[in-house]
Amino acid sequence: MELVFATNNAHKLEEVQAIVGNRFTIKSLADIGCSDDIPETGVTFEENAKQKTDYLFHKYGLDCFGDDSGLEIDALNGEPGVYSARYSGSRDMERNIDLVLSRLGDNPGRTACFRTVISLFLNKQQYFFEGVIEGHIIHERRGAGGFGYDPIFIPAGYDKTFAEMTPEEKNKISHRAIAVGKLAAFLKDNAD
Ligand code: ITT
Numbered sequence: 001m002e003l004v005f006a007t008n009n010a011h012k013l014e015e016v017q018a019i020v021g022n023r024f025t026i027k028s029l030a031d032i033g034c035s036d037d038i039p040e041t042g043v044t045f046e047e048n049a050k051q052k053t054d055y056l057f058h059k060y061g062l063d064c065f066g067d068d069s070g071l072e073i074d075a076l077n078g079e080p081g082v083y084s085a086r087y088s089g090s091r092d093m094e095r096n097i098d099l100v101l102s103r104l105g106d107n108p109g110r111t112a113c114f115r116t117v118i119s120l121f122l123n124k125q126q127y128f129f130e131g132v133i134e135g136h137i138i139h140e141r142r143g144a145g146g147f148g149y150d151p152i153f154i155p156a157g158y159d160k161t162f163a164e165m166t167p168e169e170k171n172k173i174s175h176r177a178i179a180v181g182k183l184a185a186f187l188k189d190n191a192d
Contacts, residue, residue: 005178006055049068070082071100085148111134120186130182
């Protein structure tokens, strides 16, 4: 079956398709000819995920899901949070990571988590799924894989950053994997 994923982020689409497997074909916004700038003005991940799917569902009437995710750093009172993509005022991840590292400075308290909230519209009903992975922020970037804040995040119980892991390793444990795993289990039980 086909589901539209309300994202413009090709990395996320690849990660999600790998997690849900071949039983579902995940279509991008481009695949359905949507180039709209979908509003994302909430102050929680849940509000933003809901905004994305409300928009798509009301415009196209398609089964769809959307997520909002980001990095929450305890010592920065949960920042960058919903502002993760544009923390420095731009989408430039070099600048966003630099800003996180400079705000943390030498602070020894570096615990953080990645969080994903998914909103799903299936048969006109809305559902939510959440995934969280705890870890900590290191002092310098390590690794070339992944995207976003992956080079500075080490998940609890590991000694590698997300950017030092293979996609398969990251996809087994990530916040998105946890939330998408819940979504996939739900679809298996509820979708035709
Ligand atoms: P869409 O809104 O188009 O889906 P986005 O890049 O804004 O794409 P999110 O809102 O889900 O994606 O995530 C916001 C930011 O949080 C994202 O740009 C990254 O900087 C960061 N982020 C989210 N998931 C991440 C991950 O798995 N690894 C590293 N950084 C991540």
